[in-house]
Amino acid sequence: MPAPAIGPDGGGCFRPCADATVLTREENERLTIVGPHTPGGELLRRYWQPAALSEELPPGGAPLPVRLLCEDLVLFRDEHGQPGLLGIHCAHRGADLSYGRVEDAGLRCIYHGWLYDIHGRCLEQPGEPAGSTFHERVRHLAYPCQEVGGLILAYLGPGTPPLVPAYEFLQAPVERRFNTKIYQECSYLQANEGNTDSVHVPFLHRVAGRWGPSPSSATRRIEMVMEPEETEFGVRVLRMEPRTDDTVQTNIGNFIMPNLSAIPAGRRDGYEAVWHVPIDDESHWKYAVQFNRSQPMDREREGDHRAEMTADYRLLRNRANRYLQDREEMKGQAFAGLGNCFQTQDACATEGQGAIQDRTQEHLGSTDRAILLIRTMLLRAIGDVQAGREAPHVVRDPAANHFPNLLVWTERVPASTDWRAHLRAKIAACEAQVDPG
Numbered sequence: 001m002p003a004p005a006i007g008p009d010g011g012g013c014f015r016p017c018a019d020a021t022v023l024t025r026e027e028n029e030r031l032t033i034v035g036p037h038t039p040g041g042e043l044l045r046r047y048w049q050p051a052a053l054s055e056e057l058p059p060g061g062a063p064l065p066v067r068l069l070c071e072d073l074v075l076f077r078d079e080h081g082q083p084g085l086l087g088i089h090c091a092h093r094g095a096d097l098s099y100g101r102v103e104d105a106g107l108r109c110i111y112h113g114w115l116y117d118i119h120g121r122c123l124e125q126p127g128e129p130a131g132s133t134f135h136e137r138v139r140h141l142a143y144p145c146q147e148v149g150g151l152i153l154a155y156l157g158p159g160t161p162p163l164v165p166a167y168e169f170l171q172a173p174v175e176r177r178f179n180t181k182i183y184q185e186c187s188y189l190q191a192n193e194g195n196t197d198s199v200h201v202p203f204l205h206r207v208a209g210r211w212g213p214s215p216s217s218a219t220r221r222i223e224m225v226m227e228p229e230e231t232e233f234g235v236r237v238l239r240m241e242p243r244t245d246d247t248v249q250t251n252i253g254n255f256i257m258p259n260l261s262a263i264p265a266g267r268r269d270g271y272e273a274v275w276h277v278p279i280d281d282e283s284h285w286k287y288a289v290q291f292n293r294s295q296p297m298d299r300e301r302e303g304d305h306r307a308e309m310t311a312d313y314r315l316l317r318n319r320a321n322r323y324l325q326d327r328e329e330m331k332g333q334a335f336a337g338l339g340n341c342f343q344t345q346d347a348c349a350t351e352g353q354g355a356i357q358d359r360t361q362e363h364l365g366s367t368d369r370a371i372l373l374i375r376t377m378l379l380r381a382i383g384d385v386q387a388g389r390e391a392p393h394v395v396r397d398p399a400a401n402h403f404p405n406l407l408v409w410t411e412r413v414p415a416s417t418d419w420r421a422h423l424r425a426k427i428a429a430c431e432a433q434v435d436p437g
């Protein structure tokens, strides 16, 4: 994929209009097909991925069936509290291990009693003759897990797992973070692209009192400037939007390889991390972690969108009920008529693009440069993995497991401020490990 080229006016198509498609069908498939042994799936498997929230697997609780990257697995905690992720079908005759018994330092199949530990070792085969060593020759599919920051992460790739990146949001203690996840009926990629597509915010998410005087005025021009740049971890986006009171809103948001975003979401004392994890090619879990660096979390406020979800992390307003869009609300209350919940608004927009968006039919504008840069990086990384090279932002050196240049920022400054220089100074302070605030 060539580097993005912008027309002389800074807008319009990124490729000659005779060839207005942005991705080829093959490129789109490389990015969105994620099963085992696919190019896109092989890239995602080079990184730790969330398999569940910790709260889904309480100590002493039932095993949890998990579909992750098109693989059917079962997550359980052994009697020591250690999480294990195994192939869901028993190595004996294929029974579903999520119905198994958690006992005797492992997970025991209810069909004939075979017992597995978290490493996939078969510890017992009670139907075999006494003294049989058959169990020693059975090795069940098992993936390494680590529990950090309220998430259970798994590594589905080959070889020695890399380090779990020491992101700030994974270090926050429970009182300073709020974790949830939301089911999304679409490819992980298009939802993640929405995180760097900031120009949608004052449209899709506009409700009365948020982003301007009234939803009906949202069709005014949005004078937002977005400047993406490549970094070691992914893509940083500097953003500026003028406000009506002689100030400008500035932001720094980040795409982190290969399916994570770190965005301000209106926070100064922390940020929101959004991890879009494929269930399969056409659905994913959106894991969201909000955290504070210093203040305890207001759990009631942070959790209020859970009121819009079922206990199994599905949105009450969803594709099946057309998100309960309200045309009356659109006249004065909410631009999209989808209520007040960001999650519902985003789901309507990204699921509406189709299970896998056909990116051969897009017409990208100047505000889509970050999306193009992300796709370029992902396609290059897929090529690296296919060629046997290490994927970018895979961390193996403990001394390199910190990310001072990964700054998430939001600040309103006077319009006379050189906002680029202002944000660059914040990044430089962060890199020098000085508090940028």
Ligand code: FES
Residues within 6 Å of the ligand: 090, 091, 092, 093, 094, 095, 109, 110, 111, 112, 113, 114
């Ligand atoms: S199928 Fe699991 S023990 Fe036989």
Ligand SMILES: [Fe+2]
Residues within 6 Å of the ligand: 194, 200, 201, 204, 205, 342, 346
């Ligand atoms: Fe959004």
